Amino acid sequence: MNSLFEAIQEKPKEGQKFVAVDVETTGLSPLTSELIEVSAIKYENFHKVETYTSFIKPVEPIPQKITELTGITNTMVKDARPVWEVMQEVIAFIGNCTIVAHNAPFDVSFLQVYSNNSFSKNKVVDTVKLGRKMYPQLINHKLATIAHHIGIRETGFHRAEFDCECCAKIYLEYLKQGKDA
Numbered sequence: 700m701n702s703l704f705e706a707i708q709e710k711p712k713e714g715q716k717f718v719a720v721d722v723e724t725t726g727l728s729p730l731t732s733e734l735i736e737v738s739a740i741k742y743e744n745f746h747k748v749e750t751y752t753s754f755i756k757p758v759e760p761i762p763q764k765i766t767e768l769t770g771i772t773n774t775m776v777k778d779a780r781p782v783w784e785v786m787q788e789v790i791a792f793i794g795n796c797t798i799v800a801h802n803a804p805f806d807v808s809f810l811q812v813y814s815n816n817s818f819s820k821n822k823v824v825d826t827v828k829l830g831r832k833m834y835p836q837l838i839n840h841k842l843a844t845i846a847h848h849i850g851i852r853e854t855g856f857h858r859a860e861f862d863c864e865c866c867a868k869i870y871l872e873y874l875k876q877g878k879d880a
Contacts, residue, residue, distance in 0.1 A: 719867035729812035738859030754779035
């Protein structure tokens with residue numbers, strides 16, 4: 700894994716922003732699968748300041764197994780905007796902020812493919828790595844497992860905005876603990 704996905708080395712400085720990001724897709728590969736939902740939540744000084752969420756209209760129908768996992772149906776995305784239009788807004792929303800994502804290589808690879816590598820210079824923090832450092836005793840380091848461990852009891856996993864919220868809370872918990880990455 701390259702340095703783009705290395706965990707942070709220090710706490711954010713006053714005024715520094717980060718954006719928690721999550722995508723829902725029609726499959727596992729950004730080369731053969733499509734984005735169907737993207738969410739990004741911007742934080743500044745440890746507080747949520749802005750949220751962006753959008754469905755994306757895929758070219759191909761959403762596979763049934765993806766609908767079962769995410770709850771996102773073809774009906775829900777039939778009037779959504781195309782990926783190129785949504786990605787212009789995502790690029791503007793994230794800007795040069797640090798990107799925080801759970802299993803960041805997955806989410807960022809989709810963002811990179813669909814934005815023509817617009818996030819190549821953004822620092823990326825993977826909360827899977829942080830979760831392993833903070834909670835090595837957990838049976839696994841899936842988003843739901845870590846989220847439940849830190850007290851998130853709501854359900855809604857595999858929907859982009861909810862997953863963003865969980866990811867951000869894991870990162871904020873990491874920052875509160877003051878651990879070295």
